[in-house]
Structure formats: C-alpha cells, structure tokens
Amino acid sequence: MTNPEQGEQVQAPTRPTGEAPLAGPTARPVNPVRPSRLGGLWILLTSGAVVLLLLLIFILENGREVEIAYFGVHGHLPLGVALLLAAIFGILLVVVPGGGRMLQLRMAARRQARRARSRPPQPAQPAPTDPSAP
Secondary structure, three states: OEEOOOOEEOOOOOOOOOOOOOOOOOOOOOOOOOOOHHHHHHHHHHHHHHHHHHHHHHHHHOOOEEEEEEOOEEEEEEHHHHHHHHHHHHHHHHHHHHHHHHHHHHHHHHHHHHHHHHOOOOOOOOOOOOOOOO
C-alpha cells in the first residue's frame, strides 16, 4: 500500500497462518451476559424515580397561582400542577382509545384462535398435474 501523505510504501500488517484471530470490535465474547428481567425492572424503576424527581422540581419552581377555567368551572391552581394535569389529560386522550383498540384486537385474535382449534384440519389437496408433462 502507499501512504498518500508521504508517497512511501507501507506494508499492511499480516498474521502468520494458523494463528487465532486478534480480538477486535467484531470479536464475540465467550460467555455473553444476557439481560435479565430483574435488571430491566431496576432500570425502569430508576428512570421512573428520575422522572418523578424532575416533575417535583418542575412543580416547586412553578408555584405561582393561576386561574383555571374549564367548561364553566373556575379555580386556582399552582402553574406547575395545572401544566402537569394538562399533560396527564393529554396522555389519557391517547392511552384510552389505544387501550380500547388493543383490547379489541386481542379479542379478535382469541376468537380466531378458538375457531382454528374447533375446525378439523383440512386434508391436503393434491397438486394439479399437468397432462402435457412427461
């Protein structure tokens, strides 16, 4: 190979035959550690605690009272609480119909599985033969 910066020949490193490949980014570990459910739960709980801490800080920093009106109902809430409630109601607008749709699909899948179990297996149809084939 040629080094384009200096114009000189550079020899690529070679490995003697019969030698094991060097460990590199593509080498696989001998005993890979598989993630466990408990490890996933720990990560979930830790990230949830961080989110709750950030929400608490948000509410404490936005404690100024604001007037809220909703369908004729008037009240006063701290700004942080009002924004948090608005976010929760926005999430519910997505979760409730989505959960209903998942329930609907699950019931349809169960119904289809029940029908497949109750039907006897269909005998295999022989493939049509071509009379012109030898």
